[in-house]
Amino acid sequence: MPEGYPEIPEDVPQIFRAAMRRLAASVSIVVAKGDDGPVGMAATSITSLTVDPPAVLVCVNRATSLHALLVPTAPLSVNLLSRHQQDVSAAFGGGVPREQRFGIGGWYEGGNGLPALEGAQANLCCVIDAMLAYGTHSIVIARVLEARISDDVAPLIYQDGAYL
Template structure:
């Protein structure tokens, strides 16, 4: 082994150290908090998510990332349709509920949930995007799902609930 190779091995972090460094870095990536929801045979499923991103406008589409062990995963694949509800800063209490404090349909006893075309949506969310599964990509423990937006609802107030450094945050408008 050359001196250069030995030095490279000594400086490269272990997988565990790399994972910890990655988590620390991602705590600096601020994201809007959403609730992804679907329904199958009258049973609603939902989870909180920050791994949601716009993809393109032609056709209108977005990406969501779901762990294949999440309770939402199988119902979403069965229905092939879902809503993405972008939370308002006042909806912080829903995060814990949809992150595991409650299970199954009990989660939907909290918040102002309605149904459109048999798809649950949060009527007072900042915005709701109604999507159909258009493509999927498996990667490690997760499924990256392309949702083609079929319709959307937008409330006028813009005050997103954000997630930063492992806790809720709120945006502020910068004055120019």
């Protein structure tokens, strides 16, 4: 730990994890291009960053198979799930083997060549601008090159291990 920073009490990580489970978040599927086809994962750590240029911030655990595919200038697809897409979230959250995940839900080819999910709240075709390692994760800044939105506003929300 850098000099001058206070020590973190031993019980804080466990309490912090419990606190963050109380934070309701929209569920998205993040997709990158792999050697054998697309690779995707469910994520709740996504937020808008700027409008000029249009960009999102995505936090990805460095232990995931998706992380190895994330490098500056690589394409990235971000699909904000609709309330009726719990099956897609569960599949990409690890409930289905990686090679079978894109069989759940309807997918089409987005503007950056990656799969985009039909019926999602929004689909963002992006390119990775920058990455910053922090703890167990990388903070990925992705520039949005194309966006598509649904007419209905009914996001899939996840909190404390369940969908709301």
